[in-house]
Amino acid sequence: MQSAPAVLCLQQITKQFERSSVPAVNEATLALQQGELLALLGPSGCGKTTLLRLVAGFEKPQAGLIDLAGKQVCSDCRWVTPEQRSVGVVFQDYALFPHLSVLDNVAFGLKQQARQGEIAKPQVQKLAHEAIQLVGLKGFEQRYPHELSGGQQQRVALARALAPRPPLILLDEPFSNLDVQVRLYLRQEVRNILRQIGASGIFVTHDQEEALAISDRVAVMRQGHIEQIDTPETIYQQPASRFVAEFVTQANFIPARRQGAGWQTEIGYFDPSAISRWQKVAANDRAVAAELMIRQEDLGLESDPTGELVVRDRQFLGREYKYSILTPSARLLYARASTHQRFSVGDRIRAAISPGTLRLFPGSAADPGLLDEPLADAPIPTATAQFSAAFRP
Numbered sequence: 001m002q003s004a005p006a007v008l009c010l011q012q013i014t015k016q017f018e019r020s021s022v023p024a025v026n027e028a029t030l031a032l033q034q035g036e037l038l039a040l041l042g043p044s045g046c047g048k049t050t051l052l053r054l055v056a057g058f059e060k061p062q063a064g065l066i067d068l069a070g071k072q073v074c075s076d077c078r079w080v081t082p083e084q085r086s087v088g089v090v091f092q093d094y095a096l097f098p099h100l101s102v103l104d105n106v107a108f109g110l111k112q113q114a115r116q117g118e119i120a121k122p123q124v125q126k127l128a129h130e131a132i133q134l135v136g137l138k139g140f141e142q143r144y145p146h147e148l149s150g151g152q153q154q155r156v157a158l159a160r161a162l163a164p165r166p167p168l169i170l171l172d173e174p175f176s177n178l179d180v181q182v183r184l185y186l187r188q189e190v191r192n193i194l195r196q197i198g199a200s201g202i203f204v205t206h207d208q209e210e211a212l213a214i215s216d217r218v219a220v221m222r223q224g225h226i227e228q229i230d231t232p233e234t235i236y237q238q239p240a241s242r243f244v245a246e247f248v249t250q251a252n253f254i255p256a257r258r259q260g261a262g263w264q265t266e267i268g269y270f271d272p273s274a275i276s277r278w279q280k281v282a283a284n285d286r287a288v289a290a291e292l293m294i295r296q297e298d299l300g301l302e303s304d305p306t307g308e309l310v311v312r313d314r315q316f317l318g319r320e321y322k323y324s325i326l327t328p329s330a331r332l333l334y335a336r337a338s339t340h341q342r343f344s345v346g347d348r349i350r351a352a353i354s355p356g357t358l359r360l361f362p363g364s365a366a367d368p369g370l371l372d373e374p375l376a377d378a379p380i381p382t383a384t385a386q387f388s389a390a391f392r393p
């Protein structure tokens with residue numbers, strides 16, 4: 001993947017709307033390789049759609065460079081219009097012409113290209129039929145949009161974007177209007193189709209599971225910045241910041257205070273073996289406060305009538321239970337556990353965490369309850385010794 005030529009290069013792209021005090025996209029830099037599928041993931045308003053629109057040419061940035069398929073399409077002295085950029089765009093609401101048949105919708109852009117002499121006229125019908133076949137709508141050519149389901153309409157929109165065979169397809173929340181079954185099926189199919197024709201794609205989503213499931217890389221955005229861009233595995237296992245960790249994994253965070261070689265929290269003492277990558281904090285030997293990240297699936301639960309954690313709620317999710325756990329300081333933690341072992345609301349439990357699953361993030365020294373205590377290497381309190389035994393391999 002890394003050796004393939006870049007289809008898209010963004011350098012330091014910044015866009016600030018009028019009457020807005022902060023940029024919607026702030027110095028975004030990324031390169032997309034040929035055949036690669038990138039997800040733009042982030043909370044509402046973080047700039048995902050604006051970034052996509054900048055690539056398409058629907059918005060002009062104040063600063064930065066955009067290269068598409070080896071050609072500069074945006075710089076201080078160069079601007080290529082959306083029609084002249086080789087990108088296909090699929091919108092959330094399909095944006096089909098209601099008075100045109102499926103075939104005419106798909107052929108619409110191709111006919112314009114033929115009029116401008118960009119493609120030969122006989123190519124129009126050929127490319128349109130190929131695209132319709134590619135998205136599995138052969139036989140539906142003469143139907144109108146109102147005669148199609150939402151999923152079928154989105155396929156037409158996809159066929160229209162794919163028909164001219166652009167090297168890059170942009171998809172703005174393409175599945176969000178579809179019900180869950182169609183959504184799961186179609187997102188896999190879009191991925192397969194793009195792979196089949198070797199096109200690159202960027203799709204916007206605020207659904208972390210969707211981003212991780214179908215993309216080759218994920219760009220997590222926050223307040224206009226690309227906070228981290230990497231493979232789904234790396235984003236999940238090695239989030240670069242607490243924001244990425246929280247948004248992508250929905251992990252638990254507990255304030256921790258350095259104690260000896262390890263870290264003390266209200267749910268126990270964690271020695272170094274519990275922690276997967278603690279370079280971030282360990283690099284700063286003087287850091288006394290941190291936040292410990294525990295993923296929901298890594299928070300193991302064990303029955304313990306004297307335990308300080310209490311089951312507050314249990315949700316049945318089919319393959320697993322999701323528990324809400326109340327800590328002594330009334331903090332809520334979430335755990336996902338197999339259905340083989342079932343706890344009831346009110347049960348007292350203790351946490352059992354597998355070695356190497358925790359991560360540390362720089363923490364605030366202002367956390368109450370922990371940092372009021374002396375920071376010297378005090379012995380581990382008896383109540384937590386039990387936990388530390390569970391954490392140690």
Ligand SMILES: Nc1ncnc2c1ncn2[C@@H]1O[C@H](COP(=O)(O)OP(=O)(O)OP(=O)(O)O)[C@@H](O)[C@H]1O
Pocket residue numbers: 017018020024042043044045046047048049050051206
């Ligand atoms: N045309 C516009 N004029 C002024 N501000 C805009 C315009 N379009 C977007 N914004 C602002 O820019 C910021 C980024 O918006 P954008 O639509 O890119 O976010 P998003 O991440 O796609 O959000 P969502 O997931 O809700 O669609 C927001 O604060 C939004 O209000």
